Amino acid sequence: MTAVQAPPSAPEVLARCRRLADPALREAVGRLHPWVAEMAAYSFGWCEVGGAPAAAPGGKGVRQALAVLGAEAAGADGLTGVPAAVAVELVHAFSLLHDDIMDGDATRRRRPAVWQAYGTGPAVLAGDALFALAVETLAAAPRGAGAVRLLSAALADLVRGQADDLLFATRPCTGPERVTLEEYRAMAEGKTGALLGCAVALGALLGGADEAVVGALDRAGRRLGVAFQLVDDVLGIWGDPDVTGKPVGGDLREGKKTYPVLAALGSPAARGLPELLDAPGRAGEAAALIEAAGGRTAALAEARAHTAAARALLTQAPAAPAAAGDLLRLLDFLVGRML
Template sequence: MTGVPLATAAGRALVDEAMRAAIERLDPWTRRVTAYHLGWVDADGRPVTGGGGKALRPALALLSARAAGAAPETALPGAVAVELVHAFSLLHDDIMDGDRTRRHRPAAWTVFGPSAAILGGDALMTIAIELLLDEDGPAAQRAARVLTEATRRLIAGQARDLDFESRDDVSLDECLAMVADKTGALLACSCAIGATLADAPPALVDALDRFGAELGMAFQLVDDLLGIWGSPDTTGKPVLSDLRARKKSLPVVAALAAGTAESRRLAELYARPAPRPEDELRETARLIEAAGGRAWAEAQAAHRLEQAETRLGRARMDDGVRAELRDIARFVTARDH
């Protein structure tokens, strides 16, 4: 997936220019690591094209300001900040998960080393906060707090995700709470931060936040499905990547909790140490589907998307902006992406 619907070329150019200006604040070495991670340069620092991400979070932030009746530029510091926090989380995620590819090329830590990638992630998070602190007024202070709280929750979710990998007793409720923090918190922040910077009424900020939280759950459910059954052309990672890492993703936990013969066999396979042979990984995927994990995740993704749209429908905003937010939600949760 290379873009989001109705995120205009002008809006994307606006964010890209501000992102590049933010990265220029870094020292040359850290700048090179982060520019590579963001898809702007190759390993030698030479510019490349077409390597950027989806720009989902900045697009939501700009629309958030428009939902409050403000110009999209109002949300620009927040739009860049949420994308930098997202990039920080991916830099660290790849190291923790041992993922060697990101967006169809070697992950930054495999190119520059884990230490450089960790520092790069730390730098991105720091600049994100700086961008909001550079702004004047109480609205910017509130936006900075929204971002820091979302980042704290993101880290807590990632910590629980790592803990789950060494546990055999992860419940579905625990897994849902983990996803609400690891993925939902930053998407909720993205949907609310533009309206916050625009000093919108609390009711609108809350509605956008809740829309983003539900969208985050749907997004992660789809991502978990792709992590097992997705094509490498779509995910940028090897097939069965989540199973190879023994991740307790939502389809896996749902299948383990189903109480079937397939669930019990699945538990046996998941208890085995890595690395595991390819035929065993394929059997694991088959057992998850047979135990109902895939169908449950697909149904839950549809339900969460419906809930997100319900939240959106109740919010007071321009109908055109509402339609754009709805289109983005449907686009990023489509299984063919």
């Protein structure tokens, strides 16, 4: 009797997709100006400052995996989605380079951020180069015109989400001008969800999927992005620094209006919270009050709702069974850290 092979785990799916996309990603980066290529390679964890090879921690490769799986969901070979995987990975790296500058974050993945290692101007230049390279990569692919339009729409949403996130920090905690939970959801969908949705949709588009399937996968990725951001918000206040790479309460000290904060501010139990949020040295007290006022519970409940919506969209979309299973396992892996 033949043993039934267990389906691949989410880390195995990520590793397989990375093996497919990584050679093309490295080849694309290698076409850049040598100095810019070095900064890009540093951002991916491939080298140290000066170009010496390194094996520094990089990202999980979530977006490139979604692109490959999107192509497979459409019934195509995963290699068909590689141009989409390269493009979204380049765009993600570009957004991180610029985000670190805007947020003043000095470290990224336990190393100096690119702007700290090379300077602000060079980091902006490297980000611009990665964005241009992403567009070039997609434009050269079959169905490239439609793919570039899809990426452009996602980028417009990403910029809107990032703009809102920056502006939220300037708005008061109370009164008619305070940030609402509805505004937060729209921000998170743009800042985090747009590129995740675009990744899987681009893969499906290059794989020959029809418009309905591309749209369903895009919406599923956006829901996943909101859930991912919500979990990240919780970890940004209560996460283990050894796991997250972020200091405890870092988001509170930076004055970020994350979902747990906004949910708590709507509770009578958090009457003293605005004063604590204005005192960076009292982040521990603020975190305790946010939890007591239900902010942590509310954020995780919201993440579960968006995870369930993403799962429903993936389940209902007419996709190749193996790819659909991989997408669902990846979904659970990404948001299952706290749920």
